Amino acid sequence: MKKKLHIKTNKSFIKNICLCFMLGYFGMATAQSSTKPYVVMVSLDGFRWDFVKHFNLPKLTNIAQAGVQAKSMKPSYPTKTFPNHYAIVTGLYPDHHGIINNSFYDPQLEKIFSLSSDAKTDPQFYGGNPIWNVAEQQGVKTASFYWPGSDTGKKSPSIYKKYDDKVPYAVRIDTVIDWLNLPENERPHLIMLYFDEPDHTGHNFGPLSLENKKMVTKMDSVIGVLTNKLDALPIGKKINLIVVSDHGMADINDTKKVAILDYLKPNWVGYQQVINPIMSLEAKAGYKDSIAQALTKVPHIKFWAAKDLPRRLHYGSNPRVLDFVVEAKKNYSLVTNMSQIIKGGTHGYDNNNKDMHAIFFAKGPNFRIGKKIGTFQNVSVYPLIAHILGLQIEKVDGDFKEVNQMLRKE
CATH class of the missing domain: 3.30.1360.180 (Gyrase A; domain 2)
Structure with a gap:
């Protein structure tokens, strides 16, 4: 007859073993998190692809020399602000993510979406799975300073701001730097930052006007300030900076x-x-x-x-x-x-119209140096960011093959 084996457990010993395991696990998780790269994506609303040819823009030129510049980035149709900002972060064309214009009527909801009403932050209008939502679902903290579609409260980053165009650009930049100085377990690894110029000036005066030249030059300087502050951070070498725009701008006048x-x-x-x-x-x-x-x-x-x-x-x-x-x-x-x-300028035309094309610049540890690439569709930014952050994504309209040539070989 077999004897029953009795083992006297030492509760203190087991508690210590569990504690060691937990410390080891969380230490490993922290180490893994600290090695994950960062992505800071900035949008300059209405920044046409060829402004770098017409105006002296040393800060964007520096990014191109240190990283990647696309000939242009082709916006989705229609070439308007909200449809394209949301296309960039969902990888879906406006027809598929639902923000089909800056203002529209939904016959099923029997409601109107517009940028001047609370509908702008109503999650019912927004389809797709924005990149910050995907990241949050996979344990990557995210933040947004005014990116269109990020402040609905339902599919929003851990940190986000309700839009207020009176907040100075310097405050927006310093806030992003503060986020990147947070303790590692609170720090976002994906940050979206939006600037509303040179779109307003382009609308009022035209894309190649003297007034817009001054504004485009100012925005180049703003990017320079941001770049310098990012580079000076202790984690500066881990940050991938991406600078995009949503669309370009075309001349219009009262005779047409x-x-x-x-x-x-x-x-x-x-x-x-x-x-x-x-x-x-x-x-x-x-x-x-x-x-x-x-x-x-x-x-x-x-x-x-x-x-x-x-x-x-x-x-x-x-x-x-x-x-x-x-x-x-x-x-x-x-x-x-x-x-x-x-008078001035506008956008929304056929996306084959080169005046509608946008910019793409990027630099950082995941990007090649001094690489120039051809025109690509803006929905392909989504799989690009997902790849850099190691995120699993569902099939979207964007194609990683369009953009993988800009990345360093792993």
Whole structure:
């Protein structure tokens, strides 16, 4: 008969063993976290791809010499601010992530999204899985200073700010530096930072105006200040800095405008809002043919039924696009009436229009040095960041093959 073996346990011994294991585990986790690279991505709203050719921009030139510069970054259609900022961080075209313009009507929610209302932070409007959300789900802390779509409260970073354009740029930069000086277990490894210029100045005065030259030069200096402060951090050599824009800017003037609604009878259309140079139209029941026939007579525009938009635009399947998309031809404007004064610049045109193209500069431990690459689609920034941070992502519209040549071999 087998004897039962009795073991007298030493509770203190087991407690010490568990404590050692836990300390070892958390020490290992901290070591792993401390070796994970950092990504700081900055957006300069409305910074056209060729400003570096027209103006003297030494700080961006320095980043290109120390890292990577793309010939241009092709925005998603339409070439507007919120659709493209959100495309960059979701890897999805606007048709797929749902922010199809800066303002639109959702026929299913029966609500209007606009940048001037609380709808801007309503999570119902935002689809996709933004990169900060993916990172947070996989244990990487993130932060955002005003990146469009980051302040909904539902799919938001650990740290985020509600938009206030009165906060000085210097404060935004110093806040980012403060975040990177936090203790390791509180420190974000992915930070998004947004600046609203030179977009405003480009709109008011035109992309190559003297006023915009001064603003573009100022923004180059702002990037220089940020770069110097990042480099001076104890973790400076671990930081990957990416500088992008959402779109470019084209010249417009008061001699080239179309009062689009003058060609349509009010009882034909439902929701319609001109967001120069593009708009979506909702047709009332029975009037699609009437609208289509009327639009064929309008000069200086192109238009499509939503289902007939060119495949290359990746646009038109989302119900928020409504029934028709109207776009003014290059350098022309859509206006609500001919008394509306047009000057300066705008964006929103076909993304094949080079004036709409954006910038991409990057430097840091994961990027090659002095590397120039061709034009790529902005949705491919998403898999690029995911790769750098070691994140697992679902299939998106972006393609890592478009951007992997800019990275150092591991």
